[in-house]
Amino acid sequence: MPKPRALVVLVPLLLLTACGTETGAGGGTGSGADTVSPDLPLAGTQWTVDAVTVDGRRSVAPDGARLDFGQDGRARGNTGCNTFGATVVVRGDGVTVTPQEVTEIGCPADRQRFEQELLKAFSGPLKGTTKGDALRLDSPDGRNGLELTAEPAAALRGTTWKVDGLVSGESTASLPAGSEAKARFVIGADGRVTGNLGCNDFSATARLDEKARTLTVEGPAATTRMMCTSPQMKLETRLYELLDGPLAYRLNHRTLTLTDASGEGLTATATAR
Template structure:
């Protein structure tokens, strides 16, 4: 074989090696893209549907899914459902779900059946950062992780009162709309539902320590005065809080049977 032919053969052989290496690298990349998501990343998080392809949620939803270790809870606008959940690669399977039995007006009365149909058979699942996708056949539900509102800088409106371990609401509470907001410098402002209130609060993780709160001295009707009494009792001293998206539960440390349920609201 001539020198020219030997050189051409070596070049062709080197090109084949390069092509083989590139093909191997490309193949690894494709394989990595199919690696299932880690179900542990779902634990402790809540996801809200942002897009539904296929049968739509009666009443518009959204579908809310919350994951704990080995458990899932679901709500699409009517009753809450809960049960076990298991993962096998990219397949998610729920066990028998147990739900509440509240009657809901149309069209939300069909939301529970929609949830049962969605979760009644195994689903393909994928988690991409904060986006969870569930699919089966032509049906696909895209959900986005719900982010917790910060305790500081959010206006928290009272939606229910906790007294003697009982959670209650009333027309007086809905009408008076008590709220509080803690500024970055720790100053507290708000309304008891009857009077304006001011003070300071120190936030440390899931614990808030309130200074003695000062209020104006307006006299209100008995029902609204009772709302004010419970609000001030809950904000007396230290309290623990648990934030879930736009909702917050507050429990007084000294009196564990007294507390508030609050929702993030736009300031006015």
């Protein structure tokens, strides 16, 4: 497995042009008008990547593979390991993608392979087709493409949040290598937070102030007493330190960010339903 490297903070990268519907005058006789089909409604949408096809070979996506199109024309995605960005121009059902930055976290071999395929498929001129909550983006020759499903927004309470990054000020770093699988938690309607922060299961009483957008764990957490690998214990220690005090939260569709007064915190993603 490649040696993990520091996570690169992505800069907003995309320009998504919405042209809408254009109507032009017909010939000199004024007998008709030419209508351009409206652009694909991609701005402000979030998608789960279900599968990609490269050179006619289809591969099912790993957990965490996703693609988001921002309202401001920026798009970002996750390959199931690294995050990436690309500039996108939309005209009618045509989507032109110019890849930009990719972070460089070390991944297992199967995820590396899928990552290479996804980045190859999400490049160049593509044609978009929608059906219900599904979106396909295919190359002109049909040999490369992506299969996507629209993601519903996640509720703060009752959702299982998988911890996927550590926040420090304006930057976000990956979790310690070897600790990525277990850390997750649920904020219950009964005011309890339960889950696992890298090694041991935990349960704690919490006070959620949705007006102030703060989460405060009240009193010590009850935990199991297992011994785990060094990376898992390191992550658990860090996350328990973060829970010792009020945390500001920010919920963006299916991403939750918790930070303390100094700007230290975590990011978590809603798990698939």
